[in-house]
Amino acid sequence: MATNHPDDADVVVVGAGPAGATAAHYLASVGLDVVVLDKARFPRDKICGDGLTPRAVAELVRAGVSIDESDGWIRNVGLRVVGGGHRIEIPWPELSSYPSYGLARSRMSFDHLLVEHARTSGATILEGMSVTEPVLDERTGRIAGVTARVLDADGRRTGEERTFRAPVVMAADGVSSRLATSMGIAKRNDRPMGVAVRTYFESPRHDDAWMESHLELWDGRPGESNLMPGYGWIFALGDGTVNVGLGSVSSSAAATKVDYKDLFQRWMANVPAEWGFTEESQRGPVRGAALPMAFNRSPLYDRGLMLLGDAGGMVSPFNGEGIAYAMQAARVASDTVAQALTRPTDSARERALQRYAQVMKDDIGGYYRLGTYFVKLIENPHIMHLCTKYGLPRPLLMKFVMKLLSDGYEPRGGDLMDRVIAGLTRMVPAA
Template sequence: MGRTVQSGKSDDADVIVVGAGPAGSSAAYHCAAAGLSVLLLDKASFPRDKICGDGLTPRAVAELVRMGVPLREQDGWIRNVGLRVLGGGHVVELPWPELSSYPSYGLARARTSLDHLLLEHARAAGAKVQERTNVTGPLVDERTGRVVGVQARPVDADGRRAGEPVEYRAPVVIAADGVSARLATGLGLEKRQDRPMGVAVRTYFETPRHGDPWMESHLELWDGKPGESDLMPGYGWIFSLGDGTANVGLGSVSSTAAATKVDYKDLFAKWMGNAPAEWEFTPEHQLGPVRGAALPMGFNRGPLYGRGLLLVGDAAGMISPFNGEGIAYALQAGRVAADAIVQATARGTAAGRERALATYGARMRDDLGGYYTLGRVFVKLIERPEVMRACTRYGLPRPLVMKLTHKLLADCYEPHGGDWADRTISALTRLAPAS
């Protein structure tokens, strides 16, 4: 639990952000750009690796554009034009839609590079960045019960203790501390067992496919020739990075937080053993080990705001149950959280500040709550192998079905207006409960 402290000590910043992934760096950037003093803490030293597919949808690209991040090819990005889907004996290419709300392209970049870029972007905006600082829990005011800072300790490059514990104080704290959600659990905010949980593993290969302009998704994984062997659980992806390499991985999702018993690394090895030789997905071309991570989904922890603490990104389970996408929502959450905090600083009373801070959770639920609820229904359906087989066999060849499905799964639809598919998805998300 968080340590209880007396009030009255001076603050170290207007806002403390814990965790310098996309959610934390986004929040730090937007707060600093608005003129607040920001202390951004992370236990790692950057650049550092992060388990991810490295693909960014147009929704994520729109957030990077809002931040003013340079997105040219010479800046280290590769653009993708859409999604290539393989399953049921079909190959379907689905271009990103032309919308007013989002650009018509996605991006890919290794998280080692992306997270470092966003961290430096926040620093350039004025955020004070402190690496190798392991935040161990919240500081709670003994009189008000509010979070007024964090407990931390310095660590070395290997994560070992490298100094005495220290406390940092601020009137508002943003928890962007990932799946571990140490600040939230320190306040007793446990994850919901009725929310989906995904698992993903990935590695990198040197490959001639590194310049493929399509993000590729394999809805069926076979341990031999397709149709002549056993179908394995999960789905796979190949995201080209344009630098001679590709991110190759697979994942699966459960409709509850219960742990699965699948050996994902063995499953990955079987899938790679069946890959075409010309892709060069072989051990001699593999760069680094196969590594895995949990994917908390569908707002699996809350409340998003309470007692001076805002939860953003994976700490709040903001990964989409539809596609495992988390970066777009992490960037969005950082922006919306920062806006609520900036507005709160302009309020003249404690009650007014609380009302402004509470808008963060309301805005995120209004925008994503119904969509995530639909995602939970989707996960329950595709958990049944016969449903998944029917969808890939009979749905993929039908353009109208796939247009709707693509926009729904990628969360790339016009929220107001648009064509029939956009209006259908918007209506569904409004009708679905946001809880």
């Protein structure tokens, strides 16, 4: 890890979303010098459902982020599931590992909160920095930093370039991850890929205590054989608006070939009038994003570069959740780096850094692998229809499914359902 140039920081983090900002907080909190680079200027919008599961709430608590409702959060008590002619409400499970509630907040506000939390912790956040390529050590081939173009307030290039050097670089730069691609870490085509689109509506449902999920999407009255692929959601934000969107997942990249904005408009044309989702109440355009799943880019660590969040494909195939795993990866990666940088030799530091990928795969690799099997089962909307029609009326089954789909089970101990799920994740090969 030696270099002929002085380092600008102990760690350079590329991307200031939940993964990057959380990593910056943890790194700065243990006294490391960390520089975070992001091409955007905060606050900025991000495509997301804006709902956080109890697992994500637990990560916020670990990071010391306030989750008080007076600070702009709305709590939810569970999931309302609609499908197959049924409508049921399933509370979040009572666990020792995670709280029994979720949270919601727009990503415009949420990501800005995490960035300011990292700044308060001592991290240097540089906005308007578009990272273009890695800086490599000519002798070892390791990443030794990054080069970035400076953007003005309107996102245009100024012509200025800057180089930032560090012995470790974290790529938290999203699904496309230019940095990982430049280092030869390619996406895997054998992993599921999801797509989601969403918009906002002013709605009387803005303070609903339940996150609502529609497991079937109809562009007409149910029963007319016009079932569309995907699932929908309505997440209350408590500020007069709701986040409304739909998503779909495929066992391959084929999911990206569907016109999801068209599907959304067809769904909205037939929703119940009492929802109040009209052109007049819509706030903002329908926007979409890809959801990289099940570690679809690997290795998660290579030659000084760590992949975090979407850059490493850390979205659950079960439910499209990514924030909890992005923040977990940030926590694990930061602890790994802090430990590694205390080692006296290059070889010892390298051994310590390689631990990051193994810890992540040991913890969630089996769960992700189960999710890939789940995707192959339900990616056909007619199979989903049969599952919802005959499965939703069975409370015990749905409690089990809720734990599985939300990653809301005790990894060690717990009740019989928890032990079954944990056993399944250990039986399958890690993703």
